[in-house]
Amino acid sequence: xxxxxxxxxxxxxxxxxxxxxxxxxxxxxxxxxxxxxxxxxxxxxxxxxxxxxxxxxxxxxxxxxxxxxxxxxxxxxxxxxxxxxxxxxxxxxxxxxxxxxxxxxxxxxxxxxxxxxxxxxxxxxxxxxxxxxxxxxxxxxxxxxxxxxxxxxxxxxxxxxxxxxxxxxxxxxxxxxxxxxxxxxxxxxxxxxxxxxxxxxxxxxxxxxxxxxxxxxxxxxxxxxxxxxx
Numbered sequence: 001x002x003x004x005x006x007x008x009x010x011x012x013x014x015x016x017x018x019x020x021x022x023x024x025x026x027x028x029x030x031x032x033x034x035x036x037x038x039x040x041x042x043x044x045x046x047x048x049x050x051x052x053x054x055x056x057x058x059x060x061x062x063x064x065x066x067x068x069x070x071x072x073x074x075x076x077x078x079x080x081x082x083x084x085x086x087x088x089x090x091x092x093x094x095x096x097x098x099x100x101x102x103x104x105x106x107x108x109x110x111x112x113x114x115x116x117x118x119x120x121x122x123x124x125x126x127x128x129x130x131x132x133x134x135x136x137x138x139x140x141x142x143x144x145x146x147x148x149x150x151x152x153x154x155x156x157x158x159x160x161x162x163x164x165x166x167x168x169x170x171x172x173x174x175x176x177x178x179x180x181x182x183x184x185x186x187x188x189x190x191x192x193x194x195x196x197x198x199x200x201x202x203x204x205x206x207x208x209x210x211x212x213x214x215x216x217x218x219x220x221x222x223x224x225x226x227x228x229x230x
């Protein structure tokens with residue numbers, strides 16, 4: 001799961017990145033608001049952590065621009081600004097939560113998980129939250145995780161949507177256009193390389209042999225398929 005961290009303080013930025021990386025997230029780092037907007041367009045993160053007081057564009061401006069574009073990505077403000085008016089403004093601009101610095105490691109991770117679960121239920125639409133099995137993998141949408149034996153595997157919202165789409169159409173080919181619509185939405189259709197990269201990264205974590213995938217199988221020139229084992 002990609003998390004964009006927009007924070008101008010190097011120590012805080014790197015510290016937060018280390019915390020999230022240790023929890024299995026993929027941090028994307030921006031030192032100012034303009035870089036955050038550019039990286040958002042390039043990397044399409046699953047979650048955004050925003051400082052407010054950044055050079056150039058403030059966190060408020062970044063949040064406002066994302067919401068003006070109708071982005072549904074979850075956003076948390078992490079800021080030293082602690083007045084009630086700061087929190088109210090951030091939430092009214094469309095943020096999903098507000099954490100005041102200094103923050104606790106466990107609190108940040110717990111808040112990200114809680115907001116992700118809430119957004120999955122409120123905005124995901126295409127996911128039911130009901131667990132399902134693909135080959136020997138148990139997918140748990142409500143937890144944004146999968147499990148194989150005793151191993152827990154963290155998943156992004158897009159990865160959950162992709163797996164659920166293939167599972168619901170097991171035995172059928174799901175074409176790339178349908179996957180784009182379901183996982184990215186019609187307003188932000190990525191290029192084909194983005195989908196291939198998403199599948200490649202997902203396979204590395206969920207397939208026993210990513211070079212011979214059993215769960216996300218390629219149908220060349222068309223899309224992907226999941227075939228139940230016989």
